[in-house]
Amino acid sequence: MxxxxxxxxxxxxxxxxxxxxxxxxxxxxxxxxxxxxxxxxxxxxxxxRQTMATDGNWHVSYKNVNKNQLKTIKKDKETKALIISKNIANGTIEGTNNKNTPSLFIKAYNAEGFKHFPFQLTKGRLPQTKNEIVLPDEMKGKYRIGDQIKVGTKQRDSSGKEKAETFTVTGFMKQQTWEFGQTGPAAFSYVNQNMLDQKDRVDAFVILNHVNNALFDHAETLAKENHIDKVITHNSLLRYYGVTRGDFxxxxxxxxxxxxxxxxxxxxxxxxxxxxxxxxxxxxxxxxxxxxxxxxxxxxxxxxxxxxxxxxxxxxxxxxxxxxxxxxxxxxxxxxxxxxxxxxxxxxxxxxxxxxxxxxxxxxxxxxxxxxxxxxxxxxxxxxxxxxxxxxxVKLSGRTVKTSKLSRKLFGMEAEIGLKNLKRxxxxxxxxxxxxxxxxxxxxxxxxxxxxxxxxxxxAGKDINYDIQVSSPGGNTDKLKPLAKLNHVTKYSLVQQLTLESWVDKGMVPENFLEDTTTNENVFKNGKFAYDINLYGLDEKDFKNYAKRIGADLKELQNPADPAAIVIDKASYQDPKTGKYIETKSINKALGQSIDLFFSHNDAEKQTFLGKVKIGALTDQVPMGISKSRFGELNIIVSQKTMHALLNKQMEKAAQANLYLNTSNPMETQKAIEKVKQADMTVENVHQKGQKIxxxxxxxxxxxxxxxxxxxxxxxxxxxxxxxxxxxxxxxxxxxxxxxxxxxxxxxxxxxxxxxxxxxxxxxxxxxxxxxxxxxxxxxxxxxxxxxxxxxxxxxxxxxxxxxxxxxxxxxxxxxxxxxxxxxxxxxxxxx
Structure with missing residues (x-):
């Protein structure tokens, strides 16, 4: 050194x-x-890792491919691993007489599928041959490992007899959340490429060697050259690699x-x-x-x-x-x-x-x-x-360290010395x-x-603030009330819903709506813009709590002589032309102004004028079960008393009654609802989708x-x-x-x-x-x-x-x- x-x-x-x-x-x-x-x-x-754990690890999926197309996909230079998926059965288990037993949905995967999709075994092992099956946990009490079950496929052979498949139970697994479209509990079997013949159709999921923006064009070219009808990319996973299709x-x-x-x-x-x-x-x-x-x-x-x-x-x-x-x-x-x-x-x-x-x-x-x-x-x-x-x-010239005389008068000598030091x-x-x-x-x-x-x-997401929705035609919410008392329910909301229309002057329509709408006679009439009105009626307790939460005047909103409503003044939607996610005002109206309501009849183009509803409050906060407005929509919320005053009997029959539930155990609550629900009721469990968001x-x-x-x-x-x-x-x-x-x-x-x-x-x-x-x-x-x-x-x-x-x-x-x-x-x- x-x-x-x-x-x-x-x-x-x-x-x-x-x-x-x-x-x-x-x-x-x-x-x-x-x-x-x-x-x-x-x-x-x-x-x-979380996306892979919930939806599986794959990048591109080719739908409904045959054996030859599958070979081409496997030989492709970009294919690192190939997952095969095949629908086997969607029918009832033979020997079961209970009408309330749902169909068993059976799907087969190859070894790569069991490796890269989130199968969670609780007992036993995964299937290794086409005659083996792993069942959901909810069937563990009815069947044991080694049992054989026969499932009807609802397909018929040449003699017209319904086909059935026999499987040996090899294990049990947790309820899966990544497979959609089945009508009942999901079970899984085994398939590989050698088991397929020319008439079989499967879905191919591909893990790629190189994950970059070129994969979209490559997948489409491969599909086009091999006459594959449908290609899907795993966008929810690819976005975390920084790979997106949309240039925006x-x-x-x-x-x-x-x-x-x-x-x-x-x-x-x-x-x-x-x-x-x-x-x-x-x-x-x-x-x-x-x-x-x-x-x-x-x-x-x-x-x-x-x-x-x-x-x-x-x-x-x-x-x-x-x-x-x-x-x-x-x-x-x-x-x-x-x-x-x-x-x-x-x-x-x-x-x-x-x-x-x-x-x-x-x-x-x-x-x-x-x-x-x-x-x-x-x-x-x-x-x-x-x-x-x-x-x-150190600068000591008078000009450099000069300070205002006002600073000394206001703050004293100490302040002046401090300022001079900073300048010095x-x-x-x-x-x-x-x-x-x-x-x-x-x-x-x-x-x-x-x-x-x-x-x-x-x-980019959807407004989901509930786990289960139960719907019934006719607008009568009373018959849905007992379902709100079932076990595991933590919160509920009863809502009447009716779809109406309104014609609004162009000046009151946000520019986004006007720019993204073609001027045709269905949207514009006599210079007015057509709105789809979603009229929601909350029960009195929920309406009072909601009005209090947004700071609205409850007395004004509950005056039957002069109906008033709460209007959701924010709309969000994805522009189909540009792919942009847009948030804008839903309507350019102020408090105290009125909205005309029209009821459209199903049997004719005739419209009935219901009357006017005054805007009593504008807010971007939504109650349970209701979302922000979409393109060309206006969500209006009133009390059920106000809704009854606005509608006649025919219109009340056209309304729909909805029960929105939050529950500590959505799957058990859904099962309980299925057992006691009336024939005209429909049940939708959105817990999994809402939970993911x-x-x-x-x-x-x-x-x-x-x-x-x-x-x-x-x-x-x-x-x-x-x-x-x-x-x-x-x-x-x-x-x-x-x-x-x-x-x-x-x-x-x-x-x-x-x-x-x-x-x-x-x-x-x-x-x-x-x-x-x-x-x-x-x-x-x-x-x-x-x-x-x-x-x-x-x-x-x-x-x-x-x-x-x-x-x-x-x-x-x-x-x-x-x-x-x-x-x-x-x-x-x-x-x-």
Missing amino acids: NIVNKLTLRHLKKNKRRTLVTVIGVIISVAMITSVATLSISFLDLMK LRTTLNALAAIIMSVIVISSISLIYNAFAISVSERLKYLGMLASAGATKKQKRASVFFEGAIIGAISIPVGIIAGISGIGATFWFINPYIEEALDVTEKLKVVVTPMSIIMACGISIITIFISTYLPARKASKVSAIDAIRQTHD NKRRYRATLFSLIISIVLVLSVSFFTTSLKKSLEL HQQYMLMSVFSYGFLTLITLIAIANILNTISTSLSLRKREFAMLKSVGMTESGLYKMINYESIFYGIKALLYGLPASIAVMCLIYWSNQFTFEYGFTFPWMSLISVVIAIFIIIISAMLYSMRKIKKENIIEALKQENI
């Missing part, structure tokens, strides 16, 4: 506080990049990723640069001393780069370990919550990729190089005497200010990003708020580190002020005014910058999701309050440490 490097190393050891602060700044920066990258990659990995969605994802990563990278660079910039005066002083001893420009540069290398060698590995460890600890803490609250089968695992580590190291190394090179370059232009005396940073040493002031601005931009941008992410998921929403929320919490903690650490370091470097200054008579309370007063000035200045720059980033995020979302811009007022208020609390706390904490210093020793002190 040469003499210059030895001196540099000794200088770093002697100035322990400055070295430690610089190291901490770099560690925080590296940890931020590493943790954000690790969090994102780990979350996508969780979503992939891909543009949105790429734009969002670019914006957020740019914010994080810029913030990371600023953290490292600030860590060096705050104490740049001490570094220049040291370089001036080297120059006075005869060091050349090359030797000074070598000294600076050696210092950066030492700091990087310590900080970068520690930052990477800290980032990964922090994410690991976070996952350990939230995994139990995810498993219990969201009922998911997979856990968050820390996934680290070489690219994320390389990116963190690369950004840090480049930034350290720039941060160390600039002082060396500046030192080469400054004389050794000026560098040692540090006159290049602009480098340190700018470094601290920039650190605050970056923290504000980070927190507000990520907060807006998480809100946008949730909003996008809401628009809820899981996605909650997982996204965990990711979003975890991401926001992480960034917030990093921002706070950045502010505390920057401010405490800045104050520590001012020990001599504070000692000098004390020596000329400034009291301790005066010193605190000066610091408080500096804190307020820092906060106001940071907000003046940080808020516009944050709004600009929010607009960019909103703009990128508009490629796929169209909704109104909502300014995050609560986040902004929280940041404003937090920024002052953190600044003042950091300054007061540092001052408590500084006040213990001896004035004489502090004035003599050269190093920190």
